[in-house]
Amino acid sequence: MMNDRVTLRFLASPTDVSEDGVTVQAGRVLEWIDKAGYACAVGYSGGYCVTAYVGNVHFTRPIVNGDLIEVTAQLVHTGRSSMHIVVTVDAANVRDNIFRPAMDCILVFVAMDENRKPIAVAPYEPTHDEARSLEQGIEARVEARNEIRRAMDEQSYTDAGTTPRLTFRFLAAPTDVNWGGNAHGGVVMRWIDEVGRTCAESWAKGESVAVYTGGIHFLNAVHIGDIVEAEARMIHTGPHSMHIVVHVRAKDPRGGEEAEWRPTTRCMTIFVHRDSTGKAAPVPQLELKTDEDRRLDEHALDLVRRRSALPALKFLKERTY
Secondary structure, rough: OOOOEEEEEEEOHHHEEEEOOOOOOHHHHHHHHHHHHHHHHHHHOOOOEEEEEEEEEEEEEEEEEEOOEEEEEEEEEEEEOOEEEEEEEEEEEEOOOOOOEEEEEEEEEEOOOOOOOOOOOOOOOOOHHHHHHHHHHHHHHHHHHHHHHHHHHOOOOOOOOOOEEEEEEEEHHHHHHHOOOOEEHHOOOOOOOOHHHHHHHHHOOOOEEEEEEEOOOOOOOOEEEEEEEEEEEEEEEOOOOEEEEEEOOOOOOOHHHHOOOEEEEEEEEEEEOOOOOOOOOOOOOOOOOHHHHHHHHHHHHHHHHHHHHOOOOOOOOOOOO
């Protein structure tokens, strides 16, 4: 019998926290959701799967070192070879053991055969009203998500832009490998968070945290041993927020200087600057100097408008609060 739900439970550890030594890095949470989603997708399809998309990532409260974590992945919709999975993260202080929502998102996995080609999965049939409602909400978002992707595809990022940008470059290590021999989707998302957060904190001159990540599109695999380049560019600032686009590229170092970079992942992530009390603090505003700066600023606002128009998702009542 195929499984459509997986729950992982564990303690947040000191190796998960950010530089403040207390709160867990957003990138680590993204790794958790990818692992739970992958386990759910593999359990349902019965074979190897790859992460194709992650979206609607809302961080609703911080997770601290020592919290008891519960990550639940629930299949809610299938296409021919795709599986749409809602993942929720709840955290509880071990002293009261009351779980409270910390994050929720949507992941799409694709089932693959032994030749790494998409393979059909069994159609998902919701078994209760809450599941049917959530499936309908996901279906209503599919075309809107495609339109957002097309809007992102239309943008170009050149040296004509003057807004802050930052690039990390490193090798994809053997410890990053998934069961298919490539870098985990969760590891790639951690890279995205690290370069984005560093860009935000350099601009804000202080601690910044991810509050939303949307449209993480996985375009090509990152192979172990590849040179990886993660580039973050800030394209819009609000009173307390910084909107940052991250592009991840990779290439085989054995190809030498002639080897071409291949795009692997792209997303938009929003960071908020926090003051010493943990509250949102003002950030310096971008100065838009060129046509590209103004175009990308409008692009960020357009994505906000598009996402705010998406139908709200009604999460399963089975979730423990």
